Amino acid sequence: MTGQQPPVRPVPPLRRWATDPLGPVLLLTVSAMITAAYGHVLTWAVVGGLAGYTLSGSV
Amino acid sequence: MVAGGLFSGVVLGLFSGLSTPLPASWRYTAIVAVALLGVLRDGGVVTIPLPQNARQVPQDVLRRSPGRGALRFGFELGTGVRTYVSATAPYVLAVAVLLGGQRPQVATLAGVGFGAGRAATPLLRRASGAVEGWDADLNARLRVITVAGSAALAVAFGLLFLHRL
Numbered sequence: 001m002t003g004q005q006p007p008v009r010p011v012p013p014l015r016r017w018a019t020d021p022l023g024p025v026l027l028l029t030v031s032a033m034i035t036a037a038y039g040h041v042l043t044w045a046v047v048g049g050l051a052g053y054t055l056s057g058s059v
Numbered sequence: 060m061v062a063g064g065l066f067s068g069v070v071l072g073l074f075s076g077l078s079t080p081l082p083a084s085w086r087y088t089a090i091v092a093v094a095l096l097g098v099l100r101d102g103g104v105v106t107i108p109l110p111q112n113a114r115q116v117p118q119d120v121l122r123r124s125p126g127r128g129a130l131r132f133g134f135e136l137g138t139g140v141r142t143y144v145s146a147t148a149p150y151v152l153a154v155a156v157l158l159g160g161q162r163p164q165v166a167t168l169a170g171v172g173f174g175a176g177r178a179a180t181p182l183l184r185r186a187s188g189a190v191e192g193w194d195a196d197l198n199a200r201l202r203v204i205t206v207a208g209s210a211a212l213a214v215a216f217g218l219l220f221l222h223r224l
Contacts, residue, residue, distance in 0.1 A: 011189045019187040021197040024179050025204050029211040036215040039222030044165050045172035047152060047212050052064060052176025054146035054208035057201045 024053050061174035063138040068160075068170015071153055075160040086158040087220035093154045094213035097147035101205045111144040133178070146205040149173070151212050159219075 028050045035043040078086055099105045122128070144150070152169060160166040180197075187193040197204075 009188075011187065011192065015186075015188060016192075019183050019193065021183065021193065021200050021204065024176070024183065025207050025211075028176070029207060032211050032215040033218070036218035039219060041162075041164055041168065043215055043219060044156075044160075045168035045175075047155070047215050048064070048068070048169040048172025048174075049176035049179070050172075050208045050211055051146075051148040051152040052173040053179050054148040054205050055144065055177060056180040056197055056204060058143040058145045 021056065025050070028053065060133045060178040061171055063134040064172070064174020064177060065167065065170040066134075067138045068156060068166045068168075068173065071156040071170075072160045072163060072166025075157050075166065078158045079161055081158075083223050084220075087216070087223050090151075090155045090158050090216045091213065091220055094151045094209065094216050097151040097209040098206065098213050100147045101202075101209045109144070109147070109150055145201075146208065148205070148208045148212055151209065155212075155216060 028046055032043060032046045032050060035046055096105070096107070100107050152173065156166050156169050160169065184190055184193050184197075
């Protein structure tokens, strides 16, 4: 036991970009626009996903 | 979480029958109007108090049995009922399912999607490899996420409305 904190490994930029909290919003928004433009029933699943993700700050 | 979302969706879908006597154009107009109000609320333009069961799932659920507790925790979180509701989009979705969810697959898909959207947060957080940094990023982007989410719902429901005309 040295009392030192373990070193924090830096996160690769690509991984940080791929897991950015805004990613799902962009993906789901584009999906919602496309499915809704075609009047597809899957729009409901996509808007459901968006609504669920907007609660990211809540537990 | 997906099961919890599905449960909420099915319950709302069962009540959607009550709005069936209203013409579809009225129902979709109301959905779009509520969605636009949601955008204004999330944008801080209007203040509308909304009901919520502002309680977290108790920690002892996880202590008693980690496996079953995690499932129960996820289910309750997925329902969207036993949690703090910090965004308007879930309310807009609930109204939309109540007014436009007469077909069973609509409520089912909305519920499954909601649960999956809830589950995306912890999955992405874990996948980030740096949870503290991810939490800080989330806090910085939370306003954008809620406003963009509400706006996307409003546009999507508007487009669905056009298909209903």
